[in-house]
Amino acid sequence: MIRVLCALMLCAVPVLVQDGSKAAAAQSTQAVHIEVNGEQQYWRNAPLILKGTTFVPLRDVVQSVNGTLKWDSPTQTATIRVGRDTLIHRTGSKSIQVNQVSLAAPVHSRTVNGTLMVPVRAMANALKADIKVERTASGQMSVNIVTDQVSQLQPEVIRVDTYLREINYPGMALIARNGEILLKQGYGLADEQTLNRPDQKTRIASLSKSFTAASILSLAEAGKLDVQDPISTYISGIPDGHRITLHMLLSQTSGLPSAFGRGEHVTLAETVEEIRHKALKFEPGSAYLYSNSGYVLLAYVVEQVSGMSYADYVQQTLFNPLGMDHSGEASRKVNTNNGFVQEDKAWVTAPYYVSQSGSGTIYSTVDDLLKWDRALYTDAILSQDTIHTMYQPYSDKNYGYAWILKENGTKRTVFHNGSGGGFSTAFSRNLSDDVTIILLGNHAGMDMTSLLNEVEARTAKALNL
Structure with missing residues (x-):
């Protein structure tokens, strides 16, 4: 270390x-x-x-x-x-x-x-x-x-750290095997006067969706809903809502477009009203289309079924039981690092990242996300049978329920990436070798899929996998 x-x-x-x-x-x-x-x-x-x-x-x-x-x-x-x-x-x-x-x-x-x-x-x-x-x-x-007591770096992955330094990666990174941390580092700026630290709270963008999916599945395990239920059971007025199931929303096969208005004080109910007026892109269930709107609807279902706000349900059902004490739904009151966007070839602080519940509102840390990773190997939150359904490819894009399946021979990895408001993130879980890679970047426009692939390859080489 x-x-x-x-x-x-x-x-x-x-x-x-x-x-x-x-x-x-x-x-x-x-x-x-x-x-x-x-x-x-x-x-x-x-x-x-x-x-x-x-x-x-x-x-x-x-x-x-x-x-x-x-x-x-x-x-x-x-x-x-x-x-x-x-x-x-x-x-x-x-x-x-x-x-x-x-x-x-x-x-x-x-x-x-x-x-x-x-x-x-x-x-x-x-x-x-x-x-x-x-x-x-x-x-x-x-x-x-x-002085810095939280950064960690084991000798076997020093070359991965060197690579992240060479490409000027901005943000936090964690690599673990069997839950043991091999690399936990901060890179670049959190703001003009502060460096990113490995324990920094940050927006995780669309990595938030795994918590939305888990919330829906926890309600399903409690017998309060079924993923094959049509959305019309819980929300009226959605185009072809009687044909769009919760499963389709989870697997990004509903046909709903992605975009919605991002006013800072727009309520979840108001965003749902906006989605009611969207036209479908294709026949529900017939194809894949990544849709933030679909996950907004899922968050609203969580609220309708649980009687709690989305933020409270995720906090009480997922974060608190796992000791994820540095995670929650973001607001201006929460001190996270800044996102940065490029203007005139210079990186400047991005405007406050506005999303909507269910799609990209969660903040967290690399340590808390490692706790989430470990929980998914157990029955702490969901049964393994239910978790298994999250990893299944439900379209030709291999998208499951907020996880994307990647297979290489006998090796199985699930991952997701995210972006928004000056943040670029990725989370990879090699299920075969139990290797976890978490990249929480705070610069806009980063190709996180390519970066994640490169870090995965260098980590596999370093660990002789």
Whole structure:
């Protein structure tokens, strides 16, 4: 396992900066206590507190995390290597380049008595560390830093990690075999000032559909519905609703078009009303057509049959029993990473991702999705007989119930991908070798099917499968 680890602490009187400000001078003379992973150490260079910002000596920080620093005098640039990461910072700038992305800092770094001082929050972000800044009862400034304790990387899959770095993959990735994590990493930016961390909450786009399908099937197991029931049993006014079964909605063979309006405050009932006015693309059950609208209807069925909101039903029936404590239906109140879209050859923050219940509203983490993966090998939520129906190919596109079947000789894999609002995701479960691959990207337009195939192939080679 490769982790960024350190064990130190700083307790010193900060350097006084002469900038003509009495307030800054008074603030600078206070002692500051910096703790890293709860251990104590005295650095050669004192920290600096100026206008509410704590600065720390770059070289001392690098040494504390067992990194190396190379200084280029002509460009006044420091190149730092910590673990598998390369950080580059130029004196006086407001950014730290971490691998291939630029991490914005709130203020410029500065040189004090020949020592390069960097803002502690920016440095902590560059190291994917947690930071807590507070004042003690005596008025002393206390800065507590806990470095990255969640990233994981086993030697056998280092080349997969290298590949993801080389292609500048943005997002989170997890690879596990038999439920044991081999790779759990974050890549790229969560926002302009924060890197993606492996435990980051993120939108999962159409990976949400597996939870909608499981909700319908759990109601079927409870005897509250049958997947062969027509949609007209639960929702009136759907075109040819007496001929469209829940099975057809689950398997994307209903003939309903995919698109619907995505206003942020549009209710599920209002979206269902919109779908009532859609024309079918083909005879129900005669062909395959991926339809978000179909899964919106399934979410509405969950609500009609259970008497609960879709969000509450998924939370109480699936997430809570499995300990998926970092998953749920997204809202602006939930702190997830940003999605990014490309404008004028630059990546910019995407507008808030608006979907509708059932099709793409879930947020989660790679760890929680691994819990979902493990549950599907058991009877914890659904019986194995029911789960088996999720993996069956019900069309020439091999689409089951929110899983797509892929066979290679005797090897069976089920997967799904998703996209929307600046997010691109994929989830692969090799049922034959029990290998799980989860890719939760936060850039729009990524070819997740091709990327997933490549990661699957490299993982199989690494594990001699």
